[in-house]
Amino acid sequence: MTQVFVLCTGRCGSKTFTRAAEHMTNFTAKHESRTHLLGTNRFAYPDNHIEVDNRLAWWTGKLDASFGDTPFYVHLTRDRDAVIQSYVARKNYGLVKAYRDTMLCNLVLRKPKTDITAIAEDLVDTITSNITYFLRDKTKVMQMQVETMQQDFPKFWDWIGAKGDLDAAMAEWSVRHNATE
Template sequence: MAVLTAGRSGSMSLYRACLHVRNYTAGHDSGEGALAAERSLLRAGHIEIDTRFAWMLGRLAEANGDKVYFVFLTRDAAQIAASYNRRWTNRKGIMRGYCETILQRDKPAKDIAIARDLVGTVEANIRTFLSGRPHSVIRLEHWREDLPRFFIDIGAEVDLEAALGSFAEVHNPSRRGSPLVRGRYWVSRRIDALEALLKRKR
């Protein structure tokens, strides 16, 4: 089973909740560092919550055929974008990768428009991929109704009270980076600007 999400939607909370399911194992980004072909291979009886699956949809389909049940974990798009917009200083974060590598733009101090574009793009990919495929939807704003329904959909043997309690806890919130992290990002932007200036003068 694969959980698809744009991120910043409670994926860690869902993982903690799924640890209370007795007839499934659960993982969160457990394929981190693996190539997409390997990361996309799913085990039977396992719930894998991976914030990068949205970029590997073709691989998921090829590797697992029609044997996979999907879950779309989502949240109000403006809230996801606002959360991402606080994470520009994360060197391995998807915001910088999307901005610099996919859109081929210089990294800004902050740019909510890029964060919104990221969220809109990823969620459109997920919605299109899921069309015609069996799946559940868990909306962060309606998790008290959607989470129990999801457990019913997959036939989970779950301690529901404990699972709901785990989901209610906040995990991995976006925080303002430390002065060192913010300073390193500021320097990297200045280096990028200098490189761009030198390239124009060649």
């Protein structure tokens, strides 16, 4: 039984990571595949599976209770400022909107208004802190950066014992999946 969990802030190549991993023949790979489920069903991932889901950073307690130190864990990152700017560009959509409107109780509506860049910075720093804290005692952890994926992904491939078409997987990194307009 092998699971791989890719933890990230979002806006950092997670969709592309999934597309690249889909070229493995001995693992399945999905992006945010169980986000619609609750309780134990949320964490009922199959064997030999790679799950890429930025929301897992909010459920690290349940992730640890379900899997502990058994899986491989990847912390996928991208240049912090690039991630922040991507969230700023999506200020009225998705995670940054949810964070602003619910977690931070509508900070944009308050007087004086809180700048969306400051909100995106706080979001990215909070998620990164959650991931770093969660991974502190895990023994199978790989740090990967979207900017160095040409070197990092083949190392990851070998690390987990992947089989399949590595060349096709690497070609995915030249395609922008789920890019912010």
